[in-house]
Amino acid sequence: xxxxxxxxxxxxxxxxxxxxxxxxxxxxxxxxxxxxxxxxxxxxxxxxxxxxxxxxxxxxxxxxxxxxxxxxxxxxxxxxxxxxxxxxxxxxxxxxxxxxxxxxxxxxxxxxxxxxxxxxxxxxxxxxxxxxxxxxxxxxxxxxxxxxxxxxxxxxxxxxxxxxxxxxxxxxxxxxxxxxxxxxxxxxxxxxxxxxxxxxxxxxxxxxxxxxxxxxxxxxxxxxxxxxxxxxxxxxxxxxxxxxxxxxxxxxxxxxxxxxxxxxxxxxxxxxx
Numbered sequence: 675x676x677x678x679x680x681x682x683x684x685x686x687x688x689x690x691x692x693x694x695x696x697x698x699x700x701x702x703x704x705x706x707x708x709x710x711x712x713x714x715x716x717x718x719x720x721x722x723x724x725x726x727x728x729x730x731x732x733x734x735x736x737x738x739x740x741x742x743x744x745x746x747x748x749x750x751x752x753x754x755x756x757x758x759x760x761x762x763x764x765x766x767x768x769x770x771x772x773x774x775x776x777x778x779x780x781x782x783x784x785x786x787x788x789x790x791x792x793x794x795x796x797x798x799x800x801x802x803x804x805x806x807x808x809x810x811x812x813x814x815x816x817x818x819x820x821x822x823x824x825x826x827x828x829x830x831x832x833x834x835x836x837x838x839x840x841x842x843x844x845x846x847x848x849x850x851x852x853x854x855x856x857x858x859x860x861x862x863x864x865x866x867x868x869x870x871x872x873x874x875x876x877x878x879x880x881x882x883x884x885x886x887x888x889x890x891x892x893x894x895x896x897x898x899x900x901x902x903x904x905x906x907x908x909x910x911x912x913x914x915x916x917x918x919x920x921x922x923x924x925x926x927x928x929x930x931x932x933x934x935x936x937x938x939x940x941x942x943x944x945x946x947x
Contacts, residue, residue, distance in 0.1 A: 726915040728765045728928065731757045734837040735920030737767055738927055754925050756841055758825060764908050768821060772846050772902030782895055785859040788849060792820060792903060821904045823852040823862065826890060830883045835875050842866050842886065847895060848902045863893045863901060 731737065737755040753773065759766035774792075781787045829841045843866045852860040867889075874885040895901055909928075917927040 727911060728909060728913045728915060729760060729762060729911045730915065731760060731765065731920060731926055733757050733760055733832060734840045736770065736922050736925035738925040758841065758906065759828065762911060765911060766906060766908050768841065769905045771844055772848060773905040775900055775902045776849065782897065782901055783861055785851065785861050788861060789851065819906045821848065821850050821906055823850055823854050825906060826850055830886065833879055835879060835882060843868065844904065846902050847893065847899065848904050850890060862890050863895050864890045865893065
């Protein structure tokens with residue numbers, strides 16, 4: 675083979691090797707991109723399939739609204755809520771702690787006085803002009819109330835000691851409106867005694883429930899005693915859970931659009947007009 679033929683053959687092989695290397699690189703890039711696309715697609719599919727809504731929250735689990743609100747020296751921004759009731763149509767939450775205290779000028783033993791002051795029962799919530807987000811996306815109207823005797827009974831009927839303890843364990847005495855006798859509405863008060871309750875729980879669920887019911891019906895207060903109220907309200911079932919696992923240290927965080935209209939302010943619109 676002469677020199678020119680050798681050079682030509684070398685060039686052909688060189689171009690062939692470059693072509694093969696380019697092709698291999700192209701194939702490798704395509705494989706990498708396909709793997710990356712499949713990974714992203716799988717993640718999206720997993721996220722879609724794992725989306726949780728408030729209907730997935732079990733009774734007793736913890737919920738948090740990222741809302742900063744203070745009124746008359748009261749700061750509710752750190753207040754958590756528990757799932758009191760859950761169904762496909764409605765989810766009921768109850769504040770895990772004291773929402774507000776009963777003012778000293780209110781007769782603490784007078785059902786109507788407390789009910790009239792807080793105006794929680796059966797009133798339609800009106801949202802003033804400063805709301806730029808439809809509140810119906812987050813909460814049902816006309817469903818705000820104080821913890822009631824019916825709620826207390828439903829809590830006991832869960833027949834789960836841990837759930838009952840979670841839902842009732844607030845040390846400050848709080849109001850429970852009792853409409854068991856509609857002709858003679860009463861105000862009961864309740865505070866959870868962890869030590870005594872644990873002792874009764876060791877005897878079984880029946881003894882535990884009897885102890886709690888008796889404590890509710892026999893707890894007395896004085897006129898000067900500080901007592902609180904716990905808020906109960908319903909939310910719509912289409913709200914997404916954006917974080918948390920429902921425990922006390924990591925409560926469920928609800929969809930961000932619920933932060934905008936600020937549920938706490940809505941309860942006091944009539945005091946701001």
